[in-house]
Amino acid sequence: MDRGTERGAPPSRGAGNGAADGPAAAGRVPLAVVVVDRDGMVSHWSRGASRLFGATKEEAIGRSAADLLPVSGALAEDTPPYGVYAAYDGLGPDLESSLDGGLSYPAAGRARLTVPGADRVDVLWWAYPLVGPGRERLLVLAADAGALHQDLDLDEGTVAVERIAPAFALHTDFPGADELARRLPEILPSMSVGESARIVAQILELGYPVMEFSQNDRVPVTPDWGVPRRAERKARRERAARAAAEGLPLPQEELDEGEDLEYVAVRERLEFLNEVSGRIGTSLDLSRTIVEVSRAVVPRFTDVAGTYLREQVVAGEGFPDGVPDTTTMWHRVALEHTDEPGRWDDVVPVGEAMPFPAHTPFFQCMTTGEPVLVPRISEQMGHAIASQFEKRDIRPLITGRSMLVVPLKARNVVLGFMILLRHPERVEFNDMDRVTGAELAARAGLVLDNARMYTFQESVAETLQDSMLPHIPPRMAGCDIATRYLPGTLLGRVGGDWFDAVKLPGARTALVVGDVMGHGLNSAAMMGQLRTAVQTMAALDLPPAQLLRNLDDLAQRLGDTYLATCLYAVYDPIASELHIANAGHIPPVIVRAGDGRSELLDLPTGAPIGVGGVPFEAVRVRVAPGDRLLMCTDGLVEVRGEDIGVGLATLTESAAHPAASMDDACDAIIRALNPRGGRKDDVALLMARLNGIEPDDVAEWRISLDPVEVGRARAVVREQLHDWGLGRLAGGAELMVSELVTNAVRHSHSRPVELRLVRGDSLLCEVDDDDHDLPNLLSAGPTDEHGRGLRVVSTLAREWGASRTKAGKTVWFELTLPRR
Incomplete structure (x- = not known):
């Protein structure tokens, strides 16, 4: 999937009264930035907001946001002191909230409004709750939907929430912009840490709002896969029960709405799996494939993804045999998360290998080959899991989170597994997620097995070549x-x-x-x-x-x-x-x-x-x-x-x-x-x-085929070694030369024997004769008269050998030179 990054144009200095000063260039959409405090009053009003909504900054600051933002359902008309905000997404206003009774997750929507001096404007808006001790309670971003549709060609009722990431910048002259930039991962909780950090750097570099989106990844505004939140489903069930008790049919619009939501949820999951399949397996490199698999599910499907592989897979030793047991070593090969940087890395570092006890859900997953769903990790289970991590307490990282463990299988053999965790405030994994996770793991297991086989074959080939x-x-x-x-x-x-x-x-x-x-x-x-x-x-x-x-x-x-x-x-x-x-x-x-x-x-x-x-x-x-x-x-x-x-x-x-x-x-x-x-x-x-060898470092003699000449050979070698200052080698060299020359004189046919000494990094001695039969190293008995010569040479020499030449053979040995 190609991901494009489009940047919003910097707002002009003059405050206009229209939706925009002119048609937006392709991919350049001016944004309105509004911050609402706990009392429901506007505390920041950007120049983009002045152009889009027609009110100047002086007119807007301190006024009720409900009066200035006629965006359908964005703010309640009767805002309580602590700001209860509702969001309208085109599918129903009954979205579940948990933050002081207000909006607890990012929401988005659209509305048509009338701006003084301009025609009716179609507006897209995004609302992000701000969590913290400050008075700012809600960040609202808005854009001219007409200009946006010219570029994205979106269907009615859908916006690219997952890939449209509107942001603010220092150029909006908001005094708290530095703090908001630092807290962008909190404002946009659906983003990974790496992605949000990159967006922040881009914002600060450009100095004006940035909008990121992908033209071919559109999802409905509804949170959590398009499935109605629990409060809405509970209310619908209660209405259905009352209607059944009174003998009245449920309104058709509610039936259609429920069916549409379920259809959207299934469609989105299929689209998600299709997207993941396109993002993984781009390489046959095993380590790169592992990272692709982990990043494909964070943050859209889960907030934390840890990947473990069997030791044989990581080592490239071929296909692992047998069912895993409590002694099987599992290597943590990847960890992707949306938490602050370093929170997981120090406690569960990548590269660590460990077994898993039989009482853990991980052992159950890898032995049965089926996904294991834990709706919420209790304190007891968190303690049991943390007990295998020596001197590290991982309970704060896992307790209260929803967990799904999915096996990575190929040819019915478990290669590894993935541990998926969701934040406590996020909807728990359910049976539909279990099915989605199983399908995801099946596709990832196939890709990993392909990379594993390629890595194994490559390792075999490289081993073969290195050995040669x-x-x-x-x-x-x-x-x-x-x-x-x-x-x-x-x-x-x-x-x-x-x-x-x-x-x-x-x-x-x-x-x-x-x-x-x-x-x-x-x-x-x-x-x-x-x-x-x-x-x-x-x-x-x-x-x-x-x-x-x-x-x-x-x-x-x-x-x-x-x-x-x-x-x-x-x-x-x-x-x-x-x-x-x-x-x-x-x-x-x-x-x-x-x-x-x-x-x-x-x-x-x-x-x-x-x-x-x-x-x-x-x-x-x-x-x-x-x-x-x-x-x-x-x-x-x-x-x-x-x-x-x-x-x-x-x-x-x-x-x-x-x-x-x-x-x-x-x-x-x-x-x-x-x-x-x-x-x-x-x-x-x-x-x-x-480097060559100097003539003074070479000495040669011709020995006639007479046994008496063996004594002369010993004498000339002894004399030459003393001349070279190698008298310490004379005794052993004389003995070995005597044995080789004796054999050469005995087996040579007609040509005189040649004796050569070469002084280099070692002392080389060579004896040539015209016999083509190479000598053999024999095991001589106590009464044998022959066969001891080469045994003596093999014992005393650093290295020795024999080779054929055009005229016969050469037998040689080397001695290590003494240190000076």
Whole structure:
């Protein structure tokens, strides 16, 4: 439902004698503001009242309001000292009152009157009782109905009471305007606190009366759903009883009036339910849906609405099983009310979880799945309910109120319930309200279940995707790495973007970024398969072009449903070189450390993975220590309707900006590109600072295939570690090198064994030979002559491993460097 806000035009300075100085512009209706004191005398008369009723302020102040306001039924002709006011709404004058025998609720009506110097004027009026110690007793607002009907096109006998909210402003030069502005929620009790606060702010900002209304939400003036108040119904029953006793029929007009009222009540409830259905379920976000459901019923149907959901629903763990019991935890997920701000929030805060005992009406509702109606909460029941709130006394908030508890069900399972409370002075919930509440809860339960299922599926997909994304250490051999992954916002929160970093022999590192086209679980699953395949083939030390070739063949075997782009780069920190191949991916950016210049690397584009039958090429790029390599997916740079070159230029420019750390640099890039039309696709970003390894930190030897050479290997390692100041590691390193070199000499075929030590963040030792069979970790017995070497390495090393190479295999281990 679209809600429009129309503002009344500021009244002119001169007092006119007509209903208006001219035809009102669309939506601009001047208002008359009149305040009546306890003696029935006018204490305030605005300029709008002078124009509408034809009397000046000087003539009106201090005079009887009944003489000046010829509005049918607005004021009694013989006003007692304390002001008994009756209201006429076109349906009967016998409205129940409880405020000192006067009007106890807002009322409205219409009348035709004759204004001196003008034609007869059709007037709409609103009367609001003022409660407090002051002398002001009644606030009356009036407007020219003719001008209003030109804009609203209302039917006869109806006004948009629920959505027309006439107000006053400081511009009316009323001395008590500040106090009335502060008390607007009391003057308009049918409004929520948030709505009334917004209207007050608008009034004070504009400085003249404001009128809010909706053109497509019209309700009759009668209070409480158009049903006659109890006093009127009681009087009609008494007249019907007397007529039956005397054998006389009840006047037809009374019969018609009762039937019309009941018809109006049913129609309004149906319209209310239809309106609520249109206001909830606008989003599949569970938290937003919960707030929509709570706000839809306040204040029109109830004054307080608290929403509780089962723990499994809030946690997104799927559909809850079984009937709730006294151990079931219920989370308070929303609380909407018309009381003063903070009154409920401190006592029953949102987010609290608690069980409910079996003696409470809440337990009855959630176990039976049926609404529970409590006409008035007695002191005894209030005490029983409050007993479960530790150190908080909620009895003043609930005692004396009418309560309706309605279940939120889906597929015959209770997901939660709503507690609806009405103020003590408001009409109690009745059986008709019970039916309305049950229908309301059924619709809300369906919407909540849809949001719950979406949230659950989204949680499963995100968990799947998170499990597939790697946890890359921030430092690897010769390089620092920072990564970012951002799920999509509109096209789907789950996608096929990924990144990875794989440790390779020779202190090298493979850097990977890929993107499976499409979104959803299938794309995420395909991404997991491709990422695993890349890790496996990278461990075989395949050249980049050959790896992409094999990945394309694998995608063909998996099916032709999905395509993927991939960028695969191998960084050699010793040779200061990148070996890169591209499969349809956007090119990487390199930022040179020497001059801070950034550029897109010119690579052969290649076809996406899954096309099949296309060649892939690899290029070698020289790099210097401190250079930064930036690889990302197209979700970061691509905006619908815009050339991707614009995004790539922004990426290149933002990558060149200096930053305190790698993480700060990644965040700066995302901030620079995200505002460009809003990010809709998921994003994978990998940044590597290529630090390199100095030649003095690398030592290499060739060991001939002679068992005597094992002793020389121990000696050169011991000497090198002492030269590097790592003598504390010499003992363990010698032992492990001895075991690995002995195995290599024993199994190598013809090529000499190569031994390498690399000093970086850790001490890396590698032993290469030309045998392709990888060693196995064995459990050697007390009498076995072999099988203990790798067990020793596994025990002493921080990390160890073996991988195949083009010429054979590499077995390696790492040791943690001692603190300096």
